[in-house]
Amino acid sequence: MNDQSSVWIIDAGNTRIKLRELHGERTVRSIVLYWPLLTSEFIESNKNIFNKCRAILTKVASHHSLTLLLTQFEKVIEINHQLIKQHFGFNTEYIDPNQLGIDRLLASLGARLLFESPNLAVINAGTATTVELINNQTHKGGMIIAGNQLMLNSLFTAQQLPKLNVDRAIKIGKDSYNCMQTGLAFMNQGLVLAIVKEYKVDNLIICGGNANQFANMDTSIHIIPDLIMQTLTKLSTRLL
Ligand SMILES: Nc1ncnc2c1ncn2[C@@H]1O[C@H](COP(=O)(O)OP(=O)(O)O)[C@@H](O)[C@H]1O
Numbered sequence: 001m002n003d004q005s006s007v008w009i010i011d012a013g014n015t016r017i018k019l020r021e022l023h024g025e026r027t028v029r030s031i032v033l034y035w036p037l038l039t040s041e042f043i044e045s046n047k048n049i050f051n052k053c054r055a056i057l058t059k060v061a062s063h064h065s066l067t068l069l070l071t072q073f074e075k076v077i078e079i080n081h082q083l084i085k086q087h088f089g090f091n092t093e094y095i096d097p098n099q100l101g102i103d104r105l106l107a108s109l110g111a112r113l114l115f116e117s118p119n120l121a122v123i124n125a126g127t128a129t130t131v132e133l134i135n136n137q138t139h140k141g142g143m144i145i146a147g148n149q150l151m152l153n154s155l156f157t158a159q160q161l162p163k164l165n166v167d168r169a170i171k172i173g174k175d176s177y178n179c180m181q182t183g184l185a186f187m188n189q190g191l192v193l194a195i196v197k198e199y200k201v202d203n204l205i206i207c208g209g210n211a212n213q214f215a216n217m218d219t220s221i222h223i224i225p226d227l228i229m230q231t232l233t234k235l236s237t238r239l240l
């Protein structure tokens with residue numbers, strides 16, 4: 001049964017779709033699906049939990065199944081940079097703001113709402129690993145790098161690699177598995193150290209599905225895997 005006072009927040013990334021049902025700012029249901037699992041059968045069998053609810057959407061990927069899912073809601077507000085500027089006075093210096101992935105802007109806004117210090121950086125470690133640099137109320141720009149899984153997949157053409165546990169304790173790989181594991185850990189560590197050195201950030205926040213692969217670093221970082229969902233929760237109380 002659905003509760004019509006519910007609001008759903010939806011983050012449609014390139015690998016996974018994340019959905020949460022909220023009562024106020026309280027999460028009452030959380031669903032995380034890799035795209036192939038968002039089937040019409042899934043939507044049909046769950047339609048009464050979405051029916052007549054309002055939703056807030058952020059998307060950087062579009063699938064037929066998402067279009068079908070969205071028809072279940074009474075109202076859907078899709079976040080764009082103008083809404084963020086209007087409600088939070090938070091802007092981007094991207095030459096064309098419409099080109100900036102909205103997930104990147106939301107992660108930046110989320111960091112801004114959590115930390116008061118002026119210079120922040122966010123690493124959003126999802127399908128891609130993006131870096132966002134923030135000064136006061138402005139997203140200054142950043143970087144886009146192939147994400148951890150994409151990098152591992154690119155080492156093999158026909159074979160899906162197993163999910164690796166990234167352990168910094170291993171310094172020199174002595175087999176293929178450990179070489180890949182160490183390579184990825186050092187690459188992530190190097191990215192973090194380079195950002196801290198180059199941009200002198202006050203706080204560095206890591207979010208996204210691969211955020212925990214940045215754990216166990218000497219540098220002080222904040223790991224908040226669901227930063228984008230936290231930010232959408234805050235937006236929901238302003239927009240609906
Ligand atoms: N439980 C998990 N443990 C470790 N990695 C995970 C887990 N769940 C998802 N991932 C990884 O997270 C990545 C997707 O993260 P996500 O932030 O959802 O990306 P996107 O927003 O681009 O869809 C994938 O590379 C996947 O391998």
Ligand SMILES: CC(C)(COP(=O)(O)O)[C@@H](O)C(=O)NCCC(=O)O
Binds near residue numbers: 099102104127128129
């Ligand atoms: C860079 C991204 C692919 C990251 O997507 P994600 O890994 O979060 O699924 C996405 O934010 C995007 O499509 N951005 C548009 C290009 C840009 O931000 O410049």
